[in-house]
Amino acid sequence: MTGIETYIVDSFTxxxxxxNPAGVCLIKRAISDEKMLSIAQELGLSETAFVHLQSGQEKIPIRYFSPKMEIPLCGHATLAAAKVLFQNDLGITKIHFVNTQDLDLTIRKDGAFIIMEFPIYGTEPRTAPEALLVALGIDEIKNSAYNEETKILLLEINDCKVLQGLQPDFEKLKRSIDSINGVLVTALSDKPDYDFESRYFWPWSGTNEDPVTGGTHTFLAKYWGDRLGKRKMNSFQCSERTGFMEVELIDQHKMTIKGKAQIVLKGELTI
Incomplete structure (x- = not known):
């Protein structure tokens, strides 16, 4: 029997x-992909991060699994994993994670905040199927675009109150299209402290709704930055649990996501 140090961390709050609650498993010996998927299914959270710790390593391998599949990049699970490592070693202020795409994810501690460096992705115009809009309960969209790296469809609508009130039919949503990992719906915020809001639905590859999603901001930050003429913005995810983060476009290729996280459970998983 093997014991794995395991945490549940609420990210972007x-x-x-x-x-958004994420699982974090600190792995000291390699385990199979099948075992990691089984653990993610057992925890039942939108994502679980598996952090492979070895002595003397400069870059720490990290992998992410939803209950359905491996996900190459996940913002809230990265934040959760960094929170655990920073709390376990108060002397460190910087972490280098590396994911399966060989992205070097530099993470810094800034007081109570954690700042993550992520890549910037673009979007291209893409028509949204009418059946998808019906399943989401959306009558009208302002724009529709697609991000290839994450395979996510972005829909901009005019009213953030409509966004907050969406109650998708997830079975119809899954049947409406089969070539994406998820659909992100976004709108300008009417709150004085935030620039834009979003919700992310991904029944194709994860749970029905991801409460707060750092990974979507790899393209969402540029999308809104271009429209608003801003490089630093505050984002609010208006899911039932809600969450927030600050995003900043550093250059054409790199951005930062700044947020907080709360460790709510620590234990040992026995496999």
Whole structure:
């Protein structure tokens, strides 16, 4: 029997039981992909991060699994994993994670905040199927675009109150299209402290709705930055749990995501 140090961390929030809960497993010996998927299914969270710790390593391998499949990049699970490592070793202020795409994810501690360096992705115009809009309960969209790296369809709508009130039919949503990993719906915020809002639905590859999604901001930040003429913006994800983050476009290829996280559970998983 093997014991794996395991955590549940609420990301992109300053309160427990809000934001997006992620599993974090600290792995000291390699385990199979099948075992990692089984653990993600057992925890039942939108993503679980597997952090492979070895002595003397400069770059720490990290992998992400939803209950359905491996995900190459996940913002909230990266934040959760960094929170655990920073709390376990108060002397460190910087972490280098490396994912399966060989992306070097530099993470810095800034007081109570954690700042993550992520790549910037673009979008291209893409028509949204009418059946998808019906399943989401959306009558009208302002724009539709697609990000190839994440295989996510972006829909911009005019009213963030409509966004907050969406109640998708997830079975119809899954049947409406089969070539994407998820659909992100976004709108300008009417809140004074935020620039834009979003919700992310991904029944094709994860749970029905991801409460707060750092990974979508790899293209969402550029999307809104171009429209608003801003490089630093505040994002609010208006899911039931809610969550928030600050994003900043550093150059053409690199951005930062700044947020907080709360560790709510620590234990040992026995396999």
């Amino acid at each position: 300053d309160e427990p039981f809000k934001g």
